[in-house]
Amino acid sequence: MADLRDFMADLLEREGAAVDPAGPDLLEVLAPPPLRERLGLPEMALLAFGAERPAGAVPVGLDGDWLERVGALLGERGRRAVRMVVPEVAPPADPERLLGHALELPNAVWRLKGAAPAWTRYRLLSFRYTALSDEKREGVLRLGLNMATGALLDGEQAVLWDRLAADPDWRTPTPEALRAAPSPWPAERVDALVRAALPPRLSAHLAPFLRSLRRRLDRDRDRLHEYHQDLHREAAKRLATARDDAERQRETARLEAIAREYTGKLDDLRHNYALALTVERVQALDLILPVHRLSVLIRRRKGERVVSLDWNPLLRQLDPPPVEAGAGLERARLVCDERLHLTDAAAQGPCVSCGKPFCRACHPQACPKCGHSAQAEDDAMFGSLAV
Ligand SMILES: [Zn+2]
Numbered sequence: 001m002a003d004l005r006d007f008m009a010d011l012l013e014r015e016g017a018a019v020d021p022a023g024p025d026l027l028e029v030l031a032p033p034p035l036r037e038r039l040g041l042p043e044m045a046l047l048a049f050g051a052e053r054p055a056g057a058v059p060v061g062l063d064g065d066w067l068e069r070v071g072a073l074l075g076e077r078g079r080r081a082v083r084m085v086v087p088e089v090a091p092p093a094d095p096e097r098l099l100g101h102a103l104e105l106p107n108a109v110w111r112l113k114g115a116a117p118a119w120t121r122y123r124l125l126s127f128r129y130t131a132l133s134d135e136k137r138e139g140v141l142r143l144g145l146n147m148a149t150g151a152l153l154d155g156e157q158a159v160l161w162d163r164l165a166a167d168p169d170w171r172t173p174t175p176e177a178l179r180a181a182p183s184p185w186p187a188e189r190v191d192a193l194v195r196a197a198l199p200p201r202l203s204a205h206l207a208p209f210l211r212s213l214r215r216r217l218d219r220d221r222d223r224l225h226e227y228h229q230d231l232h233r234e235a236a237k238r239l240a241t242a243r244d245d246a247e248r249q250r251e252t253a254r255l256e257a258i259a260r261e262y263t264g265k266l267d268d269l270r271h272n273y274a275l276a277l278t279v280e281r282v283q284a285l286d287l288i289l290p291v292h293r294l295s296v297l298i299r300r301r302k303g304e305r306v307v308s309l310d311w312n313p314l315l316r317q318l319d320p321p322p323v324e325a326g327a328g329l330e331r332a333r334l335v336c337d338e339r340l341h342l343t344d345a346a347a348q349g350p351c352v353s354c355g356k357p358f359c360r361a362c363h364p365q366a367c368p369k370c371g372h373s374a375q376a377e378d379d380a381m382f383g384s385l386a387v
């Protein structure tokens with residue numbers, strides 16, 4: 001818990017408190033009255049971040065209401081930041097070979113045209129999600145995008161955040177670096193990308209949770225079915241051997257009651273296991289970084305186009321190829337006939353209504369053949385994961 005202790009020490013100091021580390025997991029705090037009040041602390045407080053908890057110490061952890069207290073103290077600070085990092089790393093010796101690993105274009109050919117130093121702006125977005133059903137899952141999902149090339153960062157991001165956290169030298173970008181780096185994308189463009197990229201990633205991330213949810217639901221439903229089937233069978237047997245009308249009426253009423261109860265219990269079950277998912281964008285960090293930019297000529301039939309891929313010196317690897325439509329979970333990109341967009345396979349797939357394939361980057365709104373709305377398609381796929 002040293003990270004949490006250091007973070008709290010930093011924050012409390014900024015808020016006017018005097019802090020003193022009293023041990024590896026302890027912090028002595030002398031806070032001014034308004035801060036004391038907001039955090040519910042005595043004048044002289046000893047905060048304990050670990051298992052060691054001397055008498056009178058206030059336990060602080062990520063559970064309980066400390067997250068909320070600290071969140072209220074932070075307000076909107078830390079939600080947005082811009083940072084420049086200039087790693088001293090030699091550019092890759094064999095960019096052609098790197099491209100060979102990174103580029104998979106089943107319906108096009110490519111050729112490296114050139115490589116040169118450049119600047120980029122990565123936007124690293126953090127989303128907090130809460131999935132609530134009979135159980136609860138909370139967590140943070142991260143998505144990064146290179147605003148010069150349109151590449152999306154996935155698993156690479158964990159390493160990137162580690163590298164950034166390990167570098168305490170926080171530099172604000174110089175005017176020259178800001179001029180050389182691409183301007184931030186308009187909010188609508190970022191939103192469109194997040195809407196396409198986040199739901200399938202969240203869905204993959206939550207897959208084990210959703211599978212076990214499904215298993216519990218199936219198990220409970222089977223039990224319910226079995227129990228009511230037994231009741232039904234017995235009542236039906238008694239009805240068949242009823243000796244008079246009164247008995248027949250009683251058993252018929254019983255059968256109806258069993259059916260009603262079964263439907264009601266099924267509704268309860270659906271209600272219990274219904275999934276409520278909320279996703280909140282909590283942080284955006286713009287990382288201004290010198291990269292090594294590869295220009296790649298792409299040919300498809302008679303068309304050609306140049307796209308860029310950046311080699312990231314912090315990760316020491318080439319970014320994935322851009323994805324201009326679709327989620328881009330796979331490495332392969334299809335190149336469209338009309339404007340040579342790079343998309344994932346699904347984004348060149350057949351229209352769900354007329355069956356004709358079309359490029360969702362050329363036609364983001366609707367199928368050009370039959371006019372079927374692409375939004376309806378998205379909703380059908382990710383309806384339960386709306387952000
Ligand atoms: Zn169509």
Ligand SMILES: [Zn+2]
Pocket residue numbers: 336337338339340341359360361362363
């Ligand atoms: Zn296209």
